[in-house]
Amino acid sequence: MAKILIVDDAEFLRVRISKMLVSNGHQVIEAENGAVAVNSYKTNRPDAVLMDVTMPEMDGLAALKAIRTGDPNARVVMLTALGQESVVLEAIKSGAKDFVVKPFEPARVLAAITKALG
Numbered sequence: 001m002a003k004i005l006i007v008d009d010a011e012f013l014r015v016r017i018s019k020m021l022v023s024n025g026h027q028v029i030e031a032e033n034g035a036v037a038v039n040s041y042k043t044n045r046p047d048a049v050l051m052d053v054t055m056p057e058m059d060g061l062a063a064l065k066a067i068r069t070g071d072p073n074a075r076v077v078m079l080t081a082l083g084q085e086s087v088v089l090e091a092i093k094s095g096a097k098d099f100v101v102k103p104f105e106p107a108r109v110l111a112a113i114t115k116a117l118g
């Protein structure tokens with residue numbers, strides 16, 4: 001069992017991913033934007049993070065960088081949209097472990113998390 005922080009401004013997506021991870025034995029925490037995620041990461045020290053890119057307050061790229069500055073071993077998987085290739089490149093350069101393109105199959109998210117935890 002791992003503790004996963006799910007970061008997305010779309011509540012239905014957080015709920016969907018959360019259910020899937022919980023049914024696979026994981027513990028989840030949710031955050032609705034990058035700023036909340038950075039604080040939650042410090043407090044909760046999750047084993048991995050699923051991070052949306054486009055969010056209010058602080059976007060996923062900025063949150064990835066802030067989290068990795070605080071914990072260089074942070075395992076972050078980005079949730080991206082089609083057309084965000086430059087974001088994907090910068091995220092990988094900034095230490096993201098993997099990325100999953102929306103709309104995604106739940107199995108793909110689970111595989112990326114499992115690999116990141118590995």
Ligand SMILES: [Mg+2]
Nearest residue numbers: 009052054055
């Ligand atoms: Mg979003």
